[in-house]
Amino acid sequence: MILSRVKPAVGGESPASEKKKKNKGRKSPRVEDYLNQRDYLGAMTLLEFQRSVGEREEDADLWLGYCAFHLGDYRRAMEEYKTSTQKPDCPDDVWVYLACTHFFLGLYKEAEEAANKAPKSQLQNRLLFHLAHKFNDEKKLMGFHQNLEDVTEDQLSLASIHYMRSHYQEAIDIYKRILLQNRDFLALNVYVALCYYKLDYYDVSQEVLAVYLQSIPDSTIALNLKACNHFRLYNGKAAEAELKNLIDISSSSFEFAKELIRHNLVVFRGGEGALQVLPPLIDVISEARLNLVIYYLRQDDVQEAYNLIKDLEPTTPQEYILKGVVNAALGQEVGSRDHLKIAQQFFQLVGGSASECDTIPGRQCMASCFFLLRQFEDVLIYLNSVKSYFYNEDTFNFNYAQAKAALGNYREAEETFLLIQGEKIKTDYVYLSWLARCYIMNKKARSAWELYLKMETSAESFSLLQLIANDCYKMGQFYYSAKAFDILERLDQNPEYWEGKRGACVGIFQLILAGREPRETLREVLPLLRNTGNPQVEYIIRALKKWAKDNRVSL
């Protein structure tokens, strides 16, 4: 194993151990005790103290580097190792340690340089392997992959690459194999739990995780994962309770994963505090950027969402979906076909992929893709397949109803439109116009007319009038058609509106004769006709009056 390599990485360790024994004799605290408890802050404080009083000299940087590294303070670790490399008697292996700190600080170029100064070792190979992954260099990746040996650390390192490349099953296989040989490697249970989490098997993840938490109940990583499982299985409240538990048991000097916890608190609270917490975490926690985009989308700030995501090269389904969503929203907002095209392609990519085609987001993607292509039959197929998950969800219902209406299923479309609660959608002209059409097609012209009456006068209300006038005419609902044409004519002296009104008024008369409209309605027709100064008016009115007289209808 790598930790028992033949050549000591750091020379002159014996004085330190002697000193430790001495320390024991004096009943002073020992670094070892702190390390055993993984109290690295304690260990570092003690090491610094020992250095300041001259008890430790030559190896203090390396120990401090080791502690800072495992504390997660990579910057500090980097500084210690840098100091070490500048010393004349520095062991060569320190270069690879320095490279490790660079790696965790995201300084991949520097990491590669430093790693190449170190002698060949398993650690160096693993590091270069992971760097090749970060650089997306498949050729190098394969080379370093071949150098991996059948030792635990190398195999675990390989498993973590599988995990990062979303090959969760391969990772699980490695972990389970090693666990079979080493039952006491409890930490591997957490790795397996992480894989199951990513595979959406949250309860399995929870079970495997419990094995670890039983022996180490205050593990930050494990408790955070537990919270995430709760978020997926139950809700944000349950998840937050788990995190709260973790925060309560942590000492104030505990900084590890603090950013992760802050990030997840925002997630569990449905975006509360997103603008304060997330921006500094962008590029620190990969999800932070996505979550900020989601936050902006929820606030209807599409432009801001787009700015954040436009340079992101998507790799995970979540990233593809978000890019698709943002492009769809922006494309429709500014009327850009390029954005819509990108959106449609990303949706298609996710919805058609093996891993996502059977997930709810995958189905939503396919539906969105076809929606953008205006292939509403296909939209309905996909939306129908997930509709039980979205009962009473405005966004879903809005799209669903439009698809139904587009296919002429106005009855169900109307029902679905009416399920929508959000004011923002309900005042959207797309909603109003489609609902009005559904009403008219379902012979509820009066309801459509009421939609018009509730609108402020605007270009949209004018369009709605045209819709009501013509659709009602088409459906033989001449009363509201005539009313709509009458107003249109007053707003715009287009002879076409007169023709429409004329036909609609006669249509009402016909309906009366057929007994489908009460005779009294004729009384309302006359003023409508009189609003127009056209010689034909008198002719029609005379005919109507004559009939009224003959049939004893008082006008």
Added chain:
Amino acid sequence: MERAERQKTKLITNQPYDESLEVNDSEEVASVYTPTPRQTVSRKSRRQVRAMANNSSDEYEEDSKPKKKESQPAGQQGLSENEEEDDDDDDDDDSDETESDEDEGEPGTAPEGAYDPADYDHLPVTAEIKELFQYITRYTPQTIELDHKLKPFIPDFIPAVGDIDAFLKVPRPDNKQDNLGLLVLDEPCTKQSDPTVLSLWLSENSKQHNITEVKVKSLENPEKNPKVIENWIESISELHRSKPPATVHYTRSMPDIDSLMQEWPPEFEELLGKVSLPTADINCDLGEYIDIICGILDIPVYKSRIHSLHVLFTLYSEFKNSQHFKALAEGQKSDTLSVPRSGTGDPETLTFD
């Protein structure tokens, strides 16, 4: 067949806006679209085949089949998520198809229930009125295209779980195995020592007070973090408890505390029964008051009153902590309730014995 074709074309003509997109896309859709079913076929293939057979035989003419097949089967296969839902889905599909076949009709020209002048031909009306009726058909209502708007589904917020240990970690400088990432996760424990407190301890322990640099951190939202403050106070007072009491070296000689604790002469004691000691209310400044009190207690006052005050408070604390005087004072308290006391609390134990 005619009908099916008309539907197809109509869908496109209805959206002139899309026409230009249509050409490329329909090809792309077909190619990427087909893999979808292949993934799911494994689970439900037989059922779907049957469903497909049903559809084609029941509802479509032989020649219309190829047209429909293109989209329909793919969709249906995509639908079947699991066994239980399958029946529902099938039902849905069927109803959708009937809807799209019957209700949809010809969306552009004659929707269901549209006005048809023939319905009114039978009306017994005069020729004049019949002529009037022609106005109805003289106007052809416009077909108004409505915009669609896709409300993109916004995904849920995504929690972060972090990456898995990649075993890119530095070993211990002494090359002992640390088992980090194997027996336990490679993470610091949640209970980390407070560096400030620990370094105070260390310098205390080693009697090395020459460490000048003591980092004291500040707290950003103290009102929100009472726990942190309590912990700090707790750990610092624990530190102080462990320290030996501080010793003060007086520059001039001071009487020792035991001699100061001796009884006053009996006459003075007697006088105290009638007159109380001067309180801080008497008309003099603080310095003079200190001089008076120290004088009464036989504490010399030199240039600086600090040392004298130190002796005074040491004497006070000695009395206060003395079991003997405590018992005495308590006994007296119950005895001499009527005796008027000075307003200040502290002279009590000093005054009586």
